[in-house]
Amino acid sequence: MTALAKHFGQHVALEGLSMTIEPGEFVALLGPSGCGKSTTLRLLAGFETPDHGEIYLGDQRLSSAQMQVPPEQRRMGMVFQSYALWPHLSVAGNVDYPLRVQKVASSERRRRVEAVLARVDMTAMAGRYPRELSGGQRQRVALARCLVSQPAVILLDEPLANLDRHLRASMEDYFRDFHRETGTTMVYVTHDQDEAMALADRVAVMQAGRLKQFATPETLYHQPVDVDVARFIGQGSIVHLTRAAAGEWLTGSEAQRLSDQGRARGFVRPQHVVTGVEGGLPAQVERCIFRGERHVLSLRLADGQSLTAYSAAAQPSGSRTGVAIERLWGLEAGEREVKGADARASAG
Known part of the structure; x- marks a missing residue:
């Protein structure tokens, strides 16, 4: 991302955002509501077009003010806060849906669905419907649906916000283990500093549409760039x-x-x-x-x-x-x- 800017009318959602995310890195976008973190994620996913700046995945340019690669061609998968599962489809049906849209052959679809359900420990739930699942199980189905398309980058928009404290702790462990085992590049939006510090390799602290500091959790805590970051990270x-x-x-x-x-x-x-x-x-x-x-x-x-x-x-x-x-x-x-x-x- 280089010099990204996004305005909605007179509202400045994002201004001058530049950030390099390394392959296999787990990055958290952290900040209060309205700071621009979800807008950043939507720009990465291709759901929004930047007013200024560019987005690259490796050597491929994905976005600029003049061009836009469609979301389905970006090799990025997104996990939403609301899970966004089809209520009339089973677990397997929800995971299979993106492959049907892509017109993947049925045998290949079946193989990939079985593989990702096994990875998220949901094989036994394949025939159940979303209403029969707990919040944590729904979130794992949403992750499986994201994974089945074999994305290069996984984008997560406050995925634990709707879970209670116990389930959040359990899913934190799950995401941490998943990242360690797969080495997938992950960009994780949250307003919860404990989540960001516990999960991410590096954390981007955002405020009023601007990047305040992008560093490891340890650096943010012990060497905050200014008083705003110092007060936001930890108590003081x-x-x-x-x-x-x-x-x-x-x-x-x-x-x-x-x-x-x-x-x-x-x-x-x-x-x-x-x-x-x-x-x-x-x-x-x-x-x-x-x-x-x-x-x-x-x-x-x-x-x-x-x-x-x-x-x-x-x-x-x-x-x-x-x-x-x-x-x-x-x-x-x-x-x-x-x-x-x-x-x-x-x-x-």
């Missing part, structure tokens, strides 16, 4: 530091650099906030939510700034604690991370 809080506060609460060479600026901002991950520190920055617990393996604390600093922290033990609302910050990402000074054995952020 922004604290404002005055010169006096930076000098008092931050340690090391970065402390002097920040304090010399007069005022700076820092981004803090919850796991880098330590509570119960004697002599630490005073804070009040506003909310404590149990999340199974830990508690999530919403803290309020003396000047009204908020901070999120994790705690192994419950801390009642209204209680007071001392806070220290072990690691802070400096936003004003080139958005570089600030580290210290006891780097504390203070309001002032």
